[in-house]
Amino acid sequence: MPPAKYIEKITAAPTDELIQFDDFDRRRSLVFDAAKEAAKQRFPLSNERYTLELEDIDYDDLDKPFTLREQKDAILGGRTLAKQLKGRFILKDTVTGNVLEKGGRRVVANVPYLTQRGTFVRNGNESVMINQMRMVPGAYSRKTNDGKFETFVNVKQGTGTQFKLQFDPQTAQFDFRAGGRKVPAYPVLKAMGVTDDDLKQTWGEDILNKNKVVNEKRAVNSAYDIFVPKYNKEEQENNDGQENNDGQST
Numbered sequence: 001m002p003p004a005k006y007i008e009k010i011t012a013a014p015t016d017e018l019i020q021f022d023d024f025d026r027r028r029s030l031v032f033d034a035a036k037e038a039a040k041q042r043f044p045l046s047n048e049r050y051t052l053e054l055e056d057i058d059y060d061d062l063d064k065p066f067t068l069r070e071q072k073d074a075i076l077g078g079r080t081l082a083k084q085l086k087g088r089f090i091l092k093d094t095v096t097g098n099v100l101e102k103g104g105r106r107v108v109a110n111v112p113y114l115t116q117r118g119t120f121v122r123n124g125n126e127s128v129m130i131n132q133m134r135m136v137p138g139a140y141s142r143k144t145n146d147g148k149f150e151t152f153v154n155v156k157q158g159t160g161t162q163f164k165l166q167f168d169p170q171t172a173q174f175d176f177r178a179g180g181r182k183v184p185a186y187p188v189l190k191a192m193g194v195t196d197d198d199l200k201q202t203w204g205e206d207i208l209n210k211n212k213v214v215n216e217k218r219a220v221n222s223a224y225d226i227f228v229p230k231y232n233k234e235e236q237e238n239n240d241g242q243e244n245n246d247g248q249s250t
């Protein structure tokens with residue numbers, strides 16, 4: 001798939017959720033939810049012959065918190081406090097989809113348990129994760145010392161690349177800045193589906209015309225390299241290769 005078509009699919013990250021530092025019940029819930037979602041996203045795994053799926057993914061006793069006595073015993077006994085994430089592995093024939101083997105529910109992962117003190121107990125050692133101040137996801141605008149206007153887009157962690165959108169009043173140019181690169185904004189916005197009429201209403205006709213004079217293909221390719229994660233590129237390359245093979249076989 002061409003970079004322009006891929007960039008068009010990029011959507012904004014969902015709104016981040018603020019959590020109080022001492023809301024350990026909520027933090028614990030998020031840890032368990034994230035581990036469960038990660039297991040779901042990891043499967044299915046497949047090759048030309050077999051496909052491995054994971055079903056019935058859940059915790060059996062998540063509603064039963066570890067008591068203070070159990071926490072103390074784990075510390076004194078050199079054990080780890082964790083909840084078992086379980087699932088059922090199913091092996092299928094990739095071509096026919098027929099089930100070759102279906103196992104019983106088994107442990108997929110031991111997910112660390114966050115205590116009401118905000119600590120984890122691992123091999124009898126109680127440790128704490130240090131809270132680090134970081135900027136809330138969102139857009140932050142300012143005027144730079146050299147007279148330019150820029151908006152810093154701080155995306156939600158794990159959802160994309162942070163970047164700046166900068167406007168130079170001297171040249172009337174809009175540029176994306178990320179990964180040490182400067183990319184003209186106009187061709188990238190066009191690749192994402194923004195029309196000239198939309199930009200004309202927002203920027204004005206004069207600024208729009210001055211931003212049109214750029215190397216469109218080079219800018220879109222640069223944006224593709226910066227903003228599209230490596231695993232998405234590899235997945236798309238595999239899909240394109242499969243489509244080419246299918247076309248040749250027919």
